[in-house]
Amino acid sequence: MAPARLGLAPPETGRAPGSPRPSRRPDRATILADFGPLGALVLLCLLFGFLSPQFATWGNVRNVLDSASVLAVIAVGLTFVLLLGAIDLSIEGVMATAALSVALLVANSRNDLDFGFMGVLAAVAIGAGFGLASGLLSTGLKIPSFMTTLGMSAIGIGIATVLFGGVQPALRSPELAEWASGQWFGLTRLTYVAVAVVLIGILVQRYTRLGRYARAIGGAEELALLSGIPVRRYKTLAFTFAGATYGLAGVMVTTQLGSGIVQAGVGQNFAAITAAVVGGTLLSGGRGGVLHSIVGVLIVTVLVNGLVLIGVSPYVQGAVQGVIVVAAVVITAWPLRKRLRVVK
């Protein structure tokens, strides 16, 4: 009896194989994952600056920032969905509906409505509504987000087609036109809108439950449940927030183009996912964040801009982008390789 009671806890302990030992310093892999994309961006800028005299001009910097603004707004919202470990393929549809909605709600060539900035808010709300629907379908019916958002995209394009009804509604609102072309301190106003959204995104990610819980759910959903987090609610909320940013992006494209078109979001979905992933926001969830995604957005935008400037044939631009993206990821992932590492 006595030895048993004195027999302290067995010093032998099992440890999860492969789990790293405690360290105060982030390891090499983390540094690479966090700063690799930034390094790639700097390298790209240096490369293009060397190859093209126009690249490093103020005008081009302004152009790159302006071009990146729509994608950046989308990427902010998408980041939260990706943090969950989910995916969002509804961007094109949501942007289409938002674009048509805003064009029909502010002063336009098709009807007599003129709700001004309330119309913009309404379009953003419609975007949020799409996100809410995707979220509710994913969490309520337990359908993978891949499929719900794919379906929502088709629905969004369908609704936009119906709203379009044959004639593009052209904007007749001077205030909105001002937002598209006006500049503050040498940068377009939409650039500031994007910066504001990015800042909001960072604040949401860092200082709100949504940001925290999105990361927690992406990190380990079952554990998030065990911690008493209302997982479904925050998943739905993340989709809703994302939908709102897509709605805003649809509005931005509409103001840029001066009329509401169904194709407002064409190509943005893959571009946004590529940007987020290149920036280090992983599809598996829980990793990365708004800043990562924004770096990715800049990489993608600089690539497109730089390739046009140095005159690469339009045929191969896509292929070059593909190679660069894969190469960048291979380089950053190489030191992480391990025999038993599971990569899907």
Next chain:
Amino acid sequence: MSVTDKTGAFSRLGDGPRLTQSARRQLLLTVMPVIVLAALVAAIAIANPNFLRASSIWTVLDSAVPLMILASGAMLVILVGGIDLSVASLASMASVLVALWIPALGGWAVPVVIIVCALAGLLQGAIHVVAQVPSFLVTLGGLAVWSGVALLASGASTIPVSGTTLDWTFTRVGAWNVPSAVLIAAALVAVFALVLAFTPVRRWLISIGSSEPAALMAGAPVTQTKIAAFVVSAACAGFAGIMLVGRTFSGAPTLADSLLLPVVAAIVVGGTAITGGFGGIGRTIVGVLIITVLRVGLSVAGVDSSYEQIFYGVLVIAAVAMTIDRSKLPFVK
């Protein structure tokens, strides 16, 4: 000692009725995709009875062929837990290459193109496995690269195919006017089904898809199986591209690009788990038919083309809601 031991009854093993219930649930999951397909066909047939004509049915099956071939291959990658986004653009590239090479190689262009595509798949699989880059990214890059290759090779134009080299892919045979493509796809599917049923391949795919560490520790040929899945997926994509050339009489650099999302949708609607580890060729057949019926059937049923997208979206979501097995997806992402 003031403790009593109340040894209870020790017997308590599986009880009948509940087991049957779980079996019934399994059955339901297996037949659900079929029910959805039947309901869709019935709904369209009510709107337009001609949909059930023999010629119409053959046409539906014929239309499903490229999707079927693409989905069969892509399903393997999904089973191991990855995804292959490059299949559609590989099929486009194959269409260009086969159109370019038929004048020189004749019928040999077909195997050569399939081998070229398989090599492309090998490259993707190798990068995925060796460099341990997520398959989504590797194949997303592949999508862009193969599109670029197709554009360059074709000079961004359509390459017409003359002659009868590919006529076997798109003709009608027998008394019932069976489309040859349907027979070809059926043969391919049969090969898949036999390999999956009678060799250990399925076991490796499933074990990797549901628990890759366990598969590794059990010495399953994880690397080889994953790479092989990519190779077969790419080869199937090449073959699908060739089948498309057979029916369009030309190869074009964007010919099949739009088939990517329908392929993935078909696999998932059939009930294969997008996270891997569960599914099979039978489910994929049903999924492909559901998506094909949705693609061609809505206009037959007289849905206004403006509203077609809305219907498509709603019905795809509804179909998936009914067919997926949620018990295989503890956490829906």
Next chain:
Amino acid sequence: MNPDIETVEAEQSPGVPPVLAVRDLRKRFAETTALDGVTFEVRPHEVVGLIGENGAGKSTLLKMLVGLARPDSGTIELRGRRVKMRGIAQAGAAGIGMVFQEQSLIPNLTVAENILLGAEGPAVVGGLYRWRELRRRAQVQLDKIGSEISVDALTESLSFADRQLVEVAKVLATEERTNAEPVVLLDEPTSVLDRDETEVLFAQIERLRTRASVVFVSHRLDEVLRVSDRVYVLRNGRTVAECVPGDVDEATLRKLMIGRDLAGSHYDEERQLPAREAVRLAVRGLTVKGVCDHIDLDLHEGEVVGIAGVQGSGREELCRSLFGALASRSESVTMHGRPLNARSPRAAIASDIGYVPAERRREGMVGSMSVAENITLPHISEVCAGPLLQRRKERALAEEWIERLRIRTPSASAQLGSLSGGNQQKAVLARWLVSDSLRLLILDHPTRGLDVGAKTEVYQLIRDLTADGVSVLLMADSLEELIAMSHRVLVMKDGRVAEIIDAPAGAKPAPLRVLEGMV
């Protein structure tokens, strides 16, 4: 009081109303009865031990207390009021917190975020996080257990044991949320802690009881006897005994838990045969970067070598690198004098090595596949003719091993994930035994999470294998087990071999002797 249970009245006056009273809880799952009438109560400032074999219903009971499962019948009363728990969050708000056996910390969040996750309280104002407040409050919890873990550390960068301590700190945070004194449920909290950490935990439990009640669940009877005021024994889903530690000893408790007397004999020490002369595996200068440093090892035919060491000593890495799961360098590794090149688990298996991983669910088995499919997975060629599977042969082989290892399963085609832990483990072992050519079996905590009966069967299996000449590398849950099963014990410390201690049958070294080399 449940009339079925004869109680030993504890020192507390019977007049004190219990904080938590559970009466006659019952629960049936699809195919089994998990709880069949569990009754117990916890009084203020009391530490109540809860013991039982695996499958006795401990986990289900705890889940019900925090609302992760609902009872079919029976009641839970908290401070005299009947409660129905609907989830962790509600349970926490009512003052019941739980430290999970499978940890509930989210790897990619910081320690501070994890400690207050879902219960940020004043650290979130108007939906916004106040980081300074969050850190401060988390630090308060860590200070309570005297931990020096940084609140800003990413949880995944912590060791398993550190994470366990964070987990405890997280539960302690309920203290401040409820004005009433909380009930803290500790589900096998020491299973992954080392000695010092366990002492910290026990000290913490002592401090905790001044302001809370504790339910302590463990399969280590000595611990339960040490820290508990009263102990309840669960068996087959019901409370079969309540006792006071001073009145019982381990043997009695063990007997109560399993319903029969197993004491003493369960390592089958007398069946340990001397190892043969021939060297099967010779390792020279094996180095795993940053973990193992020039390890030499000889393993004879029919020999069990136990590897002892604290966490971080490099023993897991040694074993995993021999199986090809981890990259390593070495001067030479030979099997039967021929070089062994284990580039991958697959190559190792081809060289007749088997490995039973500690994390069974993650690495050991494919839960969604059948028992038969799992058993034949590593040696599928045994049941293939050319490229073709022979299902009949496979089935026969699986059934043979189900029979031989007494795996309790409805059929060979039942999903492995649906069996109990012990039976799963037997199936995992069976997959290596189907090959006649098995020469070396690496067992990484093969009895982890198994109940006493299943453990005994695993021990007997190891004896049988060594009698057939198979060599075994063993890492075990307790030193006692390790020493009892091994011919020799290899003690590792800081990535090196500290010493090798002989442990022949009948002359086993004392655990303290082994311990000296480890720390």
Next chain:
Amino acid sequence: MNSTAIRRRRGLAVATIGFAAIALVGCADSGAGGGGGDEAAAATCAPEDIQLIGQVRNETNPYEKSWLDGGDAFAESVGLTQTRLTYDGESPKQQEQLRQAISTGNPECMVLNVLPNGDSDTTPIVKEADAAGAYLVTQWNKPADLNPWDGYDTWISHITFDGVDSGRQIAEAMFEQMGGSGGIIALQGILDTAAAKDRFTGLQEALAENPDIELLDEQTADFDRTTGFEVTKTLITKHGDAIRGVWAANDDMALGALQALEAAGMSDVAVVGIDAVPEAVQAVADGTMTATVSVDGPWQGGVGLAMGYCALTGELDVAGLSNEQRAFFAEQTLINAENAEENLTPKADLEDFECGNLFDRVTGPVS
């Protein structure tokens, strides 16, 4: 607990299928007007049995929408309804859709007025329609070596427009606006289409005649407005004020470019496009765009169906048509500040669709 969840889900499933069925049936009433008529086997059909089908890429751009609306106007004038098909610019889907329409309908009484996705898609469409015996009119795209008179009895005609000519016309209008000298940029369409290539050839011809005009850059913008906007922005950065004109292969890209120029504060750059979408015509009327070319979508949508209708009712003898009538360039109008106002809303003129007037707009054979 489990079983109720399953039951609820099953209930939902049944409800959804029911919804789908009801919705499909509901829509069928409004849409599938001209279907049926299995028994009609003769070469000519009763007018009420004729099934009119118009197929374009999608309804999300004004030009193709106006095409289908023109088809509706014609169908209404003869008491029928047009089946509107759209294939989202997906070649395989176009084939699938047409084959399905033929196999579920009655090909002997069917008229197909089709906009093939690309040159290559025309071949299978023609073969399919020919095998089934459905009357077919194709527009815009066809391979040069495939012609209706090569033994295709029911392929009535191929209507297209001289892209070289329109590309040159707008280029010349732009050069004039620029005063005969300066730098321009060109936005190409989807490179894989004959329209894009022909129009660009027209620009090159015009450039050869105007040596003072310099082509600063050419990029593809995929016939897409957003891409046009982005590419123009980058090119503005690259070339700055050297850009005096933007030549775009269609109006969508031109409008995108216009917006980019506006954002850059460059208001006096000449912008030209092709297609005469309402917004572009409005821009021309407002003076922000220089010119566009009208190909009259409603006429295209109506005339194709009318040809088939007349052939089925016996009023048009397909075999008797000249080669020039079976593959022709149709009239196109340059729209500039002078005639923009009157072209603001394109509308079908039913007179054009009378069996005698079908070939009034032929300007020459497809070379």
